[in-house]
Amino acid sequence: MAFLVKKFGGTSVGTIDRIKHVAKTLCAARKAGDDIVVVVSAMSGETNKLVAMAREVMPGTVDVRELDVLLATGEQVTIALLSMALKELGCDARSYTGAQVKVLTDSSHSKARIVSIDNEPIMSDIAAGRIVVVAGFQGVDEGGNITTLGRGGSDTSAVALAAALKADECQIYTDVDGVYTTDPRVESRARRLDRITFEEMLEMASLGSKVLQIRAVEFAGKYNVPLRVLSSFKPGQGTLITYDDEENEMEQALVSGIAFNRDEAQVTVSGVADKPGIAYAILGPIAELNIEVDVILQNIGENGLTDFTFTVHRDDYAKVMAFLSERKDDFGADSIIGNDRIVKLSIVGVGMRSHAGIASKMFQALSEAGINLRMITTSEIKISVVIDENYLELGVRALHEKFELAEEDSA
Ligand code: ADP
Ligand code: ASP
Ligand code: MG
Secondary structure, rough: OOOEEEEOHHHHHOHHHHHHHHHHHHHHHOOOOOOOEEEEOOOOHHHHHHHHHHHHHOOOOOHHHHHHHHHHHHHHHHHHHHHHHHOOOOEEEEEEEOOOOOEOOOOOOOOOOOOEEEOOHHHHHHOOOOOEEOOOOOEEEOOOOEEOOOOOOOOHHHHHHHHHOOEEEEEEEOOOOOOOOOOOOOOOOOOOOOOEEEEHHHHHHOOOOOOOOOOHHHHHHHHHOEEEEEEEOOOOEEEEEEOOOOHHHHHHHOOEEEEEEEEEEEEEEHHHHHHHHHHHHHHHHHHHHHOEEEEEOOOOEEEEEEEEEEEEEHHHHHHHHHHHHHHOOOOOOEEEEEOEEEEEEEEOOOHHOOOOOOHHHHHHHHHOOOOOEEEEEEEEOOEEEEHHHHHHHHHHHHHHHOOOOOHHHHO
């Protein structure tokens, strides 16, 4: 018997049959004595459809307040259908939108942050033996406006509920049976990890592994919420996200996983003066446009001139190129060169901290595969390279092989 928050992603509730299947497993768990709060996403593809409709109506800059009102409807459909399916099985249930359980957020539409949640209605339903079904991805701000938490945000709703309700575990049910050494869609020999540390999971998520939303991992780490990723299609233990302890560290592999991000684009400002203030002159206005810059590289200057390269999200690429091209004379650049066909490929592992030579092993694997490295960046537990997008799959497989991450019996 446990108090569990269980989250089901889009594919897990993607059809009426899947919703009925989820209802059946929830009913069985409830009958076995577990107290359950369920968080659901919209049916798979629904959020994308809603975004596309909004773009048709407002092709320019979409109104973020109204977009959130629209997107929140996706999850409202699934909470109602799942609650009906549960009742149909004789299992008492009650659905709530984010606003109904006062998932209070700030007012940053489309990327709102959760401030607090009202436990009261949920706990009284739990005490009455009901399964509580809450819409993920959404909240409400102080002014009563509906907000959403960013794509993949139902993971964060689930973790926040688990923290607020002091649940025993937050279980994220998805279409894979845990966190793998890399995305199993790209490397079929990827291996499921029994455990991964919060620190590594946070890096993996930040570097592009969309199996968990970054904020969900941050939140779970901060509030010490036991977090597990499992499949809604096949039973199993899944992957537990844990704090690092000495025992784990002893067994820690050098590299735990490979992450990649296809959403990047590269911009080079060429032939600028190699003098104090140049990075600020270029990146300051970009920051003011509210555009996030990722990898940054500045060459050693020659003849007083240097090149300055950075990456941005592909969605921001055209805007940044247009902006800099227009202002290139302001910071005396020769030219602005761009490439939106690049990706970032990274290796992650806490074991890296205490071992030298991991970077050269990574570069060796990529050189053997004939892959050119455009940019390199490192931190304590990760190394990232920027490469041409055509080489992504090859690069993932080469690194997977070099760091011996595959299932033993599939090698
Ligand atoms: P949901 O709709 O349930 O939220 P997502 O599509 O957001 O599911 O996340 C699950 C997907 O994450 C998997 O289908 C898989 O392709 C992808 N993924 C990326 N990296 C990893 C990884 N390291 N381990 C497992 N899955 C991963
Ligand atoms: N439905 C939202 C999305 O597609 C939230 C989620 O699935 O977590 O991003
Ligand atoms: Mg997701």
